[in-house]
Amino acid sequence: MSADTATDVFEEHRPVLQGVAYRMLGRVADAEDVVQEAWLRWSAADRREVREPRRYLVRVATRLAIDRLRQVKARGETYVGPWLPEPYLTDFADTVPDVAEQAVLADTVSLAVLVVMESLSPLERAVFVLREAFGYPYAEIGAMLDRGEPAVRQLAGRARRHVEERRPRYEVDPAERRDLTERFLAATAEGDLEGLMSLLAPDVRLVGDSGGKSKAPLRVLETADNVGRFLVGVARKGIPDVSVRVLELNGGPAVLVLSGDKPDSVFQLDVLDGRIQSVYVIRNPDKLRALATV
Numbered sequence: 001m002s003a004d005t006a007t008d009v010f011e012e013h014r015p016v017l018q019g020v021a022y023r024m025l026g027r028v029a030d031a032e033d034v035v036q037e038a039w040l041r042w043s044a045a046d047r048r049e050v051r052e053p054r055r056y057l058v059r060v061a062t063r064l065a066i067d068r069l070r071q072v073k074a075r076g077e078t079y080v081g082p083w084l085p086e087p088y089l090t091d092f093a094d095t096v097p098d099v100a101e102q103a104v105l106a107d108t109v110s111l112a113v114l115v116v117m118e119s120l121s122p123l124e125r126a127v128f129v130l131r132e133a134f135g136y137p138y139a140e141i142g143a144m145l146d147r148g149e150p151a152v153r154q155l156a157g158r159a160r161r162h163v164e165e166r167r168p169r170y171e172v173d174p175a176e177r178r179d180l181t182e183r184f185l186a187a188t189a190e191g192d193l194e195g196l197m198s199l200l201a202p203d204v205r206l207v208g209d210s211g212g213k214s215k216a217p218l219r220v221l222e223t224a225d226n227v228g229r230f231l232v233g234v235a236r237k238g239i240p241d242v243s244v245r246v247l248e249l250n251g252g253p254a255v256l257v258l259s260g261d262k263p264d265s266v267f268q269l270d271v272l273d274g275r276i277q278s279v280y281v282i283r284n285p286d287k288l289r290a291l292a293t294v
Contacts, residue, residue: 009053010042016054016134017061019109023129024065026085026114028290034064059144062126069122080212082220084280085114086287087249087266089294103172106251108133111280112270114250116167120159127152128159168278170270177271178253181246184269184276185255193232200224201275206231211284227279239264247294256291263288
């Protein structure tokens with residue numbers, strides 16, 4: 001395999017490597033580092049021995065992501081306030097023709113699922129991602145992770161139960177989510193508390209992620225009254241030279257708020273039975289840098 005061919009093969013599989021690494025880590029920069037390291041290993045490997053490049057590359061990326069997760073856990077890193085994943089640009093409708101597959105990919109990259117996955121062990125998370133998001137057979141996952149198939153099945157079952165028990169319930173209908181997102185944006189921008197309250201479920205939750213680097217609630221806000229009044233209060237304070245964009249992040253519509261041309265915050269909603277169940281607000285500037293160019 002020539003150098004040019006090796007590059008072409010790697011670029012062909014880059015999207016799936018990025019998808020695996022991001023779901024494993026919840027951080028775009030870390031995922032990109034994993035993909036870059038996978039490229040270095042691919043370029044240095046004896047590719048004559050590689051029969052299935054995609055399987056080889058996914059194995060390398062998964063193991064690198066596991067190592068990175070273990071390092072983070074070993075350091076016992078602390079985070080100021082609630083933690084949310086870094087926003088991740090997605091557009092499955094343009095790249096994945098199958099609607100059912102689009103729904104699976106969107107679900108496994110959603111903020112709600114990624115937050116729950118943070119509490120999985122690195123191996124559980126790897127098995128969950130490879131099985132649930134990318135549909136790899138148990139035996140193939142076992143070969144990637146040097147584990148027997150029965151052990152992989154146990155890890156997969158434990159991870160799936162953990163995620164299903166703890167994640168918030170929501171619907172993934174794109175049209176309904178976008179409609180409620182746009183109505184939410186209009187009511188908030190206008191300071192229309194009554195209109196906003198009509199969109200919120202009584203037990204709605206607002207999760208704000210600032211990392212202690214900007215203003216956001218350091219605890220989860222609960223109930224429609226508290227969440228609605230908080231959002232209207234924020235809107236009334238205003239943001240200099242504000243503009244907004246609705247774009248697709250983490251498999252669903254999201255609101256990107258800019259101050260000038262600098263990302264200020266991201267809002268995303270979970271929806272169920274026509275009401276907003278969760279409001280996610282990301283204001284940590286470190287997590288918004290990649291959105292400055294979108």
